[in-house]
Amino acid sequence: MSTGLPTIGEVARQAGVSPQTVSNVLNNPQLVSPLTREKVQKVIDALGYRPNSAARQLRTHASSTIGVRIDPASTDGVSGVALDRFLHELTQRAEERGLRVLLFTAENPDDEITQYTKLRDTADVDAIVVTSTFFGDPRPAWLASKGMPFVAFGRPWGSDPDDPLVRWVDVDGRAGVRSATEHLYGRGLRRIGYLGWPHGSGTGDDRRGGWLEACEELGLDHSIELIAEERVPEARAVVQRLLADGSDVEAIVCVSDTLALGAMMAVREAGMPHLPVIGFDNTPVARAVGLSSVDQSLDAVAQGVLDLLLGGGARILPTPPHAEPTHRLVAPRLVVRRSSHLAVVDNTQNG
Amino acid sequence: MSTGLPTIGEVARQAGVSPQTVSNVLNNPQLVSPLTREKVQKVIDALGYRPNSAARQLRTHASSTIGVRIDPASTDGVSGVALDRFLHELTQRAEERGLRVLLFTAENPDDEITQYTKLRDTADVDAIVVTSTFFGDPRPAWLASKGMPFVAFGRPWGSDPDDPLVRWVDVDGRAGVRSATEHLYGRGLRRIGYLGWPHGSGTGDDRRGGWLEACEELGLDHSIELIAEERVPEARAVVQRLLADGSDVEAIVCVSDTLALGAMMAVREAGMPHLPVIGFDNTPVARAVGLSSVDQSLDAVAQGVLDLLLGGGARILPTPPHAEPTHRLVAPRLVVRRSSHLAVVDNTQNG
DNA sequence: CTGTTAGCGCCTTCAA
DNA sequence: TTGAAGGCGCTAACAG
Numbered sequence: 001m002s003t004g005l006p007t008i009g010e011v012a013r014q015a016g017v018s019p020q021t022v023s024n025v026l027n028n029p030q031l032v033s034p035l036t037r038e039k040v041q042k043v044i045d046a047l048g049y050r051p052n053s054a055a056r057q058l059r060t061h062a063s064s065t066i067g068v069r070i071d072p073a074s075t076d077g078v079s080g081v082a083l084d085r086f087l088h089e090l091t092q093r094a095e096e097r098g099l100r101v102l103l104f105t106a107e108n109p110d111d112e113i114t115q116y117t118k119l120r121d122t123a124d125v126d127a128i129v130v131t132s133t134f135f136g137d138p139r140p141a142w143l144a145s146k147g148m149p150f151v152a153f154g155r156p157w158g159s160d161p162d163d164p165l166v167r168w169v170d171v172d173g174r175a176g177v178r179s180a181t182e183h184l185y186g187r188g189l190r191r192i193g194y195l196g197w198p199h200g201s202g203t204g205d206d207r208r209g210g211w212l213e214a215c216e217e218l219g220l221d222h223s224i225e226l227i228a229e230e231r232v233p234e235a236r237a238v239v240q241r242l243l244a245d246g247s248d249v250e251a252i253v254c255v256s257d258t259l260a261l262g263a264m265m266a267v268r269e270a271g272m273p274h275l276p277v278i279g280f281d282n283t284p285v286a287r288a289v290g291l292s293s294v295d296q297s298l299d300a301v302a303q304g305v306l307d308l309l310l311g312g313g314a315r316i317l318p319t320p321p322h323a324e325p326t327h328r329l330v331a332p333r334l335v336v337r338r339s340s341h342l343a344v345v346d347n348t349q350n351g
Numbered sequence: 352m353s354t355g356l357p358t359i360g361e362v363a364r365q366a367g368v369s370p371q372t373v374s375n376v377l378n379n380p381q382l383v384s385p386l387t388r389e390k391v392q393k394v395i396d397a398l399g400y401r402p403n404s405a406a407r408q409l410r411t412h413a414s415s416t417i418g419v420r421i422d423p424a425s426t427d428g429v430s431g432v433a434l435d436r437f438l439h440e441l442t443q444r445a446e447e448r449g450l451r452v453l454l455f456t457a458e459n460p461d462d463e464i465t466q467y468t469k470l471r472d473t474a475d476v477d478a479i480v481v482t483s484t485f486f487g488d489p490r491p492a493w494l495a496s497k498g499m500p501f502v503a504f505g506r507p508w509g510s511d512p513d514d515p516l517v518r519w520v521d522v523d524g525r526a527g528v529r530s531a532t533e534h535l536y537g538r539g540l541r542r543i544g545y546l547g548w549p550h551g552s553g554t555g556d557d558r559r560g561g562w563l564e565a566c567e568e569l570g571l572d573h574s575i576e577l578i579a580e581e582r583v584p585e586a587r588a589v590v591q592r593l594l595a596d597g598s599d600v601e602a603i604v605c606v607s608d609t610l611a612l613g614a615m616m617a618v619r620e621a622g623m624p625h626l627p628v629i630g631f632d633n634t635p636v637a638r639a640v641g642l643s644s645v646d647q648s649l650d651a652v653a654q655g656v657l658d659l660l661l662g663g664g665a666r667i668l669p670t671p672p673h674a675e676p677t678h679r680l681v682a683p684r685l686v687v688r689r690s691s692h693l694a695v696v697d698n699t700q701n702g
Numbered sequence: 703c704t705g706t707t708a709g710c711g712c713c714t715t716c717a718a
Numbered sequence: 719t720t721g722a723a724g725g726c727g728c729t730a731a732c733a734g
Contacts, residue, residue, distance in 0.1 A: 003412050005472060007727060018705045023729055034704060050472035054414065055727035056404035058710050065453075070439050084435035088421050092456045097484050100475065101454040102416075105443045121356060121401035123711095124451065232639040258639060265640070268620065285636050287618070288609060289582040358711060369721045374713055384719060406711035409726050474727095 011037040015043040026051060028329045057123070062316070065100040066309070067125035069112055074107075079176040082281055082298060083131065087155065089302035090129065096326055097306060098314060103323070120148055120163050126316045127309055133157060133168070137201055140166045147319050151305045157202030161327065169304035169328045173203055173280070176294035176332035177210030180278045183334055184251045185218050189276065191250040193224030193242070195235060195259050207255050207280065208267040224249050228259055235262025243270040251276040257283045260291055282335050297330050357398040364395040377402060399549055408474070413667075417660070418452040418476035420463055420481070423456075432483065433632055433647060437504065440653035441480065448657060449665060464493050467480040471499055476666045478660055482506060484519070486553055491517045498670050502656045508553030512678065515671040520655035520679045524554055524631070527645035527683035528561030528604055531629045534685055535602045536569050540627070542601040544575030544593070546586060546610050558606050558631065573599050586613025594621040602627040608634045611642055633686050641688045648681050 012019040016327040017040060024031045025040045032040070043049070057063050068090065071083055072269030091101045106112035116139075119125045126149060130139050133154030143150040144165040155161055161168075163331055177194075184192050194211040197204035215222035226242060228234040235258065242249060243266065252267075252275070254260035267275045279286050282295035311317045311324035320326050363370040368391060375382045376391045383391070394400070408414050419441065422434055442452045453476055457463035467490075470476045477500060481490050484505030494501040495516040503519040506512055512519075528545075535543050545562040548555035566573035577593060579585040586609065593600060594617065603618075603626070605611035611630030618626045630637050633646035662668045662675035671677050 003474065003726095005474065008729090009727080019727090020706080020729075021704060024704085027729075031703070036703080047385065048468075049471060051729095052406035052409070052727055053473045053475050054405045055710090056729080058403070058409055058712090058726090059730080061710075063405065070435070072436075072439050084421070085423075087435075087454065088423050088456060091421055091454045103438065103442045103452040103454060105439060105446060117399075118401065119401060122404045123354065123356065124404050202630060233641065261636075261639065265619075268616075285612075285639075288612065288636075290584065297733045345494055348444075354710095359713090360711080370711090371713080371721060372719090378713075382719070387719080403711050403734090407713080409710090409728090410712045410714080411725075456723085 005052070006049045008049070008051065011040065011043050011047060012048070013051050015040045024025045026295055045347065061123070063100075063124055063126050065102050065125045066094065066127045066129055066316075067102050067104055067116075067119050068129045069106055069115070069131065070103045080337075082283060082296060086131070086298045086302060089299045089304060093302050093306050097310060099306075109138055112139060116143065116146075116148060127151070129153065129305055133202075134201075140168075149309065149316050149319055151308045152337060153201065153301055153305060155327075164326045167303050167308045167320065167326045169308060171296045171301060171332050172329045173207035173332070174210035174213065176280060176296075176334070177207045177255075179210075179332075179334050180253050180280075180292075180294055181211050181214035181220075182218070182277070183336065184276060185214070185220070186252070187276070189250040191214060191224065191248050192220060193226065193247075193249045193252045194222070194254075195226045195228060195239065195252055195263055196255040197230060197259075198227055206254055211253055219308070226252075228262070230256060230257055230258050232262040232265070235259040236266045237262075239263045239266035240270065243267070243272070249275070251278070253278050255280055256328060257281045257286045257291065257293055260293065261285060261289065264289065264291055278334070286335075286337075292336045295335050296331045297332050300330045304330060357400045359400070359402065362391065362398060362400050363393050365398070366391045395654035412474070413600070414451075414475055414477050415449060416453050416476045417445060417478045417480055417667075418453050418455055418467075418470050419436070419480045419483075420457055420482065421454045430449060433634055433649060434513065437482070437649045437653060440650045441656060444653050444657050448661060450657075460577065462490055463490060464648070467497075467499060471497070478502070480504065480656055484553075486551070488662045491519075500660065500667050500670055502659045504652055504656060506553065506678075515677045518582060518659045518677045520659060520670065522647045522652060522653050522683050523680045524558035525561035526685070527631060528558045528606075529565045530561075530683075530685050531604050531631075531645055532562050532571075533569070533641075534687065535604070535627060535629070536565070536571070536580045538627070540601040541571060542575065542599050543571060543600075544577065544600045544603045544691060545573070545605075546577040546590065546603055546614055547606040548581060548610075549578055555606055562604055563609070577603075579613070581607060581609050583609055583613040586610040587617045588613075588618035590614045591621065594618070594623070600626070602629070604629050606631055608632045608642065608644055612636060612640065615640065615642055629685070637688075643685065643687045646686050648683050651681045655681060666675065 008019045008022050011022045022040055025037050029037055094101050104115050106115050116128060128150040130150055130152040133152050133156055135158040140152055140156050142260050155170045156166050181192055196208045212222055228238050250277055254263055257279035260277050264277045264307045267277060279291050279293040280295040287292040309316055359373050362373045373391055376388050380388055383649045406688035445452050455466050457466050467479060479501040481503040483500055484507055486505050486509040491503055491507050506519055506521045507517050532543055535656050547559045563573055577589045579589050603614050605614055611628050614628045630644040633644040637644040661669055
């Protein structure tokens, strides 16, 4: 039973060399003389030969594959983690570095750990990318204890961020919100409010810190603070109330695009469409409705994940400690949009 | 060099049988006597043994893996294909049937075909799931011509939908928009407008057909038709103009949530927040802002994709013709929401 | 620099 | 009903 695909032996025969030499041309070209190399390469090209992954995996004990959980696009909110964008970036960069991305699902963190076990036992993946870390997250500790290579997208909230056993990449939410606040200040606004999540979420508290920091640095008052769960109507309601109460707020920075969308709706409905609102995540919705937003730089996150995993080489590094750095904080970037009010409508009419 | 994982030989030794018997317990239990079976199973459980995928792949010439392209979350619009939701459903159902999902990226259709070639040459996938088919799409024909098993999510627009060489699953957009229109009719509305994409897109024309059909059947006038590209501001502008012109429109059915969001904004800003707007795709945004929308039933689509691929068995079927059906049209379902105006705001205040 | 030998872990074939 | 032999396609280790 054959697959019809050429094998390394086939190439070797046609090139008049041994299979091992063909293998070397592929994996250790510097060991092969330029002449043979070229000769072999010609046959490879002619046959369209590519090494069989399974055979290579079996022989090398490496799948060159990383596993990522795909979430149930779930919950309220507009964003999720913007997971699909991250996945795209990760997959693309992984391909460039000779890695594949395998998906799996899980109902909850414990189930996810079960999946890790399976993926390891079947040798399907060399490493795991953990997303959406949270307070008390059991996953990093479990993976570290099993010596299963992994990188987390998201800080290990609630445990030592400098633990060399936990490699992580995260977006610097504090810096992001800070730059949003500073941007508004630069536009001459002084009464800058903050709309955040209830306290206790690592990500949320971090972002809020950026607003506080900027306020203190710039000598602004930081008394206008609103709180809402990650739901548009709730955000809309609290901002509605704020405006109805006659607040002198001049701009609102939000912890997420979801809340920002709600805020934006309230602001428009209150007849103050020019009161700036800034979101976080730069989701498609923000783009769609013309909302300024802090972009997570998911390309840089994906890059960071692979850098930490591979350490500049082509092979997945074992669980630290090793010489490489074990975490990276990515700077997000503010994307400024003019609220799609009349200006944009006019543009569109020309299109 | 070993992986530390138990092998089939290890299990065999501890159970006092041959490796072959262990293999049979796993793959052909009916060939093994209940007694040995139990004995072997006990050792399997004790060791946590799972067969190595690569070895199995190599031996069986089947990867039990399907490849799916992940899009660049791209473009304007709020939805994409809701690809992440589809991916989740597909991965979950694939797992249940012993299949894995491997991601890949591509810049354009030709590049995608190059990726197919690679995935086949390396024997990484047994089949491809093609998403977002379009007029003149070269992918299905290419795959069919190479005998590479695949299923398309999306009809092969512009070529024979009954071609048995092209297996596909799609959402019945016509039926979806039709039911949305009928729903509005049932609420007593008669002047029902349609906001669609420019003509020429298979999906768009199909959905529009549902509106026309319903109008004719119900004896409604179908003169209120608006057109916009897949962008919120553009949708907002055309609806704004419609309302400014004093149209007597009573409800608007939209080809997508993106356009519906724009329509909704225009409607609210015109002070007619109770004018119903219905979208298509049931994206997170629709949920977030309380927009009624036609849900694509992506769970059923994923199910259909696997059914067509596996035909009820556990092995991927070769390119048709075979006995199984080769396409499936999935009925979408209308999700009705009360526009998150005051009612919802009030609810939230209690929460 | 190139070739030979061996074996990764599993399952198909065939014999007992 | 069970076991032995062999090989899927590749590369590590070692000779030459």
